[in-house]
Amino acid sequence: MFVIGLTGGICSGKSTVAKLLHERLGIKYIDADRKAHEVYKQGTPTYYELIKVFGVDIINPETKEIERNALGKVIFSSKEKRVELNNIVWPATKEIVRKEIEEHSKDNVLIVLEAALLIEAGWDDLCDEIWVTETDKDIAIMRLMKRNQLTKEEAIKRMNSQLSNEERNKHAKIIIRNDCNDINALWYQVKKSIHFSQKKSALL
Template identity: 85%
Template sequence: MFVIGLTGGICSGKSTVAKLLNERLGIKCIDADRKAHEAYKQGTPTYNKLIKVFGIDIINPETKEIERNALGKLVFTSKEKRVELNNIVWPATKEIVKKEIENSAKDNVLIILEAALLIEAGWDDLCDEIWATETDDDVAIMRLMKRNKLSKEEALRRMKSQLPNKERNKHAKIIIKNDCNDIDALWYQIQKSIRNSNSQKKSSLL
């Protein structure tokens, strides 16, 4: 089994790359962001820890689940609160991801682990190789404003809370530039990346 850690800044196209790899090549993809949701579902130890630290206002009154938007508004305005959140959620998520990789090993030669905070969270030790998607900050800000219906100030705040592209890319063997909305051009880059990847030693994809 060979695990590719797919990371990148916010709105840099990670999910699009993962989706193309899954749909066109049938590669198993694990979305760490979705696994983080599992980590703090109602009734889990992480759920209880988050409520204890951040209060009941982060709970959706109807579903009783933790409301991501409410939690996001708290942590993106305070570095200290972000650190508290990460110290609770990251270890729990890593355990879930690790089990998912282990359970998938039997049926999959190659696995993609998509994780925006792969480097920051220290999940790179779960991977054999790192890929990073990258887009110019101005493009990412516009995408984020449109996707999340944020003001430019709010989008900038979220961008600044993440690791700069330059620092993230130091850990990556493969860097995929994604400044345009051209799927064909992006797929061409992905194919080129596969040919340059050590994963080819495990599985002939192209």
């Protein structure tokens, strides 16, 4: 088994890269951000811990589920609040991801673990190699404004809450640049990268 940790800044194209690897090469794909949704579910220990720390205003009064958007408004306005959230959510999510990887520990497979906060959360120790997608900050801001219907100020605040490209790239074995919204150009980089190592190629 060989695990590629795929990360990158907001709107840098990491999900597109993961999708290409899965759909065109059949590589198993774990979306850590989706796995993180499980720790927010009603009835889990983290659900009650989040309510205790951030209050009942993060709860939908009808469904009783945690509203991610309401929680996001709280944490993106305060570094201290983000730290509190991360200390609750990151360890719980890592355990879910670790168990899924372990299920394939005896298989001769290549796994892509996509995680926006792979480096920050310390999940890189689950991986054999780190890939990073990056794009120009101004391009990422424009994409984020369009995707999430945010103002430029809101988008910049979210961008500034994460690692810079330079900090993230220090951990990378492979860096994939995604500025031009050209899927063929992106696929060329992905295909070249996946065959870069004989070790990975042997698993395909």
